[in-house]
Amino acid sequence: MCVFMRLIAVGCAAGVLSVFAASGDSRPPATGSAPHSTANARIVSLAPSLTELVFAAGAGAKLIGVSAYSDYPEAARQVPVVADFAGVNLEALIALKPDLVLAWGSGTRPQDIERMRGLRIRVEVVSVERLQDLVPAILRIGELAGTQAQAAATADALSKRISALARSRATPVPTLMVISTTPLMTVNRMHFLGDVVERCGGRNVFADAPTLVLQPSREALIERNPALIIHGASARQSADDDIRRRQAFAGTLAARNAEIRAVNSDWLMRPGPRLVDAAEAVCRLIDAAAAHP
Numbered sequence: 001m002c003v004f005m006r007l008i009a010v011g012c013a014a015g016v017l018s019v020f021a022a023s024g025d026s027r028p029p030a031t032g033s034a035p036h037s038t039a040n041a042r043i044v045s046l047a048p049s050l051t052e053l054v055f056a057a058g059a060g061a062k063l064i065g066v067s068a069y070s071d072y073p074e075a076a077r078q079v080p081v082v083a084d085f086a087g088v089n090l091e092a093l094i095a096l097k098p099d100l101v102l103a104w105g106s107g108t109r110p111q112d113i114e115r116m117r118g119l120r121i122r123v124e125v126v127s128v129e130r131l132q133d134l135v136p137a138i139l140r141i142g143e144l145a146g147t148q149a150q151a152a153a154t155a156d157a158l159s160k161r162i163s164a165l166a167r168s169r170a171t172p173v174p175t176l177m178v179i180s181t182t183p184l185m186t187v188n189r190m191h192f193l194g195d196v197v198e199r200c201g202g203r204n205v206f207a208d209a210p211t212l213v214l215q216p217s218r219e220a221l222i223e224r225n226p227a228l229i230i231h232g233a234s235a236r237q238s239a240d241d242d243i244r245r246r247q248a249f250a251g252t253l254a255a256r257n258a259e260i261r262a263v264n265s266d267w268l269m270r271p272g273p274r275l276v277d278a279a280e281a282v283c284r285l286i287d288a289a290a291a292h293p
Contacts (some may be wrong), residue, residue: 059151167201
C-alpha cells in the first residue's frame with residue numbers, strides 16, 4: 001500500500017495528518033498554563049506522534065488513552081484507543097475520565113476539540129511545525145505531566161542532535177522529499193520535512209510551492225530535476241514498489257545517479273522524537289549525494 005493511503009488510513013505514521021494540513025491555519029488556539037496541577041494527570045493523546053512525545057517526556061505511565069496506530073514505544077500498544085482518522089470517540093474518552101487531553105495542532109479536528117472543551121475536558125494543543133519545535137513540545141508535556149526532569153533531559157539531548165545537523169554548502173543539493181508516490185506528493189519549505197532538507201544542506205526543489213503539500217506534474221518534476229529523491233519506506237514494501245518508484249522518477253538526475261533513497265517511514269512521517277533519527281539519515285544521504293560530480 002502506498003504511503004499516501006497509509007497516511008489516510010492511520011491518521012498517523014505520517015505525521016498524524018499534519019502532512020496533509022492546509023496552508024491556512026485553522027487550528028484552535030493553544031491553552032495557556034492552567035492554575036491547577038496536572039502532576040498526577042490521567043492523559044489522553046490524540047496522535048501517534050503525541051504518544052511518542054509523551055513517552056519521551058517521561059509521562060508514558062500516565063497515558064490512559066491514545067489514537068489509533070500509537071505503536072511506539074511497545075508500551076503504547078497496550079493503551080486503549082479512543083480516536084482514529086474519523087475523529088474522537090467521545091463516549092470512550094469520557095469513560096476514561098481524563099484530566100488532560102493532548103490534541104495535535106493540525107491533525108485533531110477543531111470540532112472535536114470544541115466538543116471536549118464544551119464538556120469541560122481540559123485540552124492542550126501541541127504543534128510541531130519545524131524540527132526545533134520538538135524541544136518546547138517535550139518540555140511543555142513534561143510541565144503538564146509533572147515529569148519536568150526527564151522531559152528536560154530528553155529535550156536537551158534532542159536539541160544537541162538537532163544543532164549538529166546544520167550544514168552549509170555553496171551549492172545545496174537539489175532534493176525531492178516524497179510523502180507519496182501514488183499519487184506523487186511532496187512538500188514545500190514550510191513543512192517540517194522541508195525544514196529537515198534545508199538543515200541538512202539540501203535545496204527542496206519545490207520549496208516555493210504555494211501549499212504545504214502538493215502533487216507536482218511529471219513535467220514539473222523533470223523541470224525541477226532533483227539530484228536526490230528521498231521517500232519513506234517500511235520493511236513491508238516489496239521490490240515491485242521500488243521498481244514503480246524508479247519508473248515514476250525516470251528522467252531525473254537522481255534516477256540517472258541511482259540517488260533514490262529510502263528512510264524509515266515511521267521516523268520520517270511522524271513529527272515526534274524519532275524525526276531526529278530521520279533527519280540524521282537524511283543528512284547522511286544529502287552528504288553522499290553532494291559527493292557526486
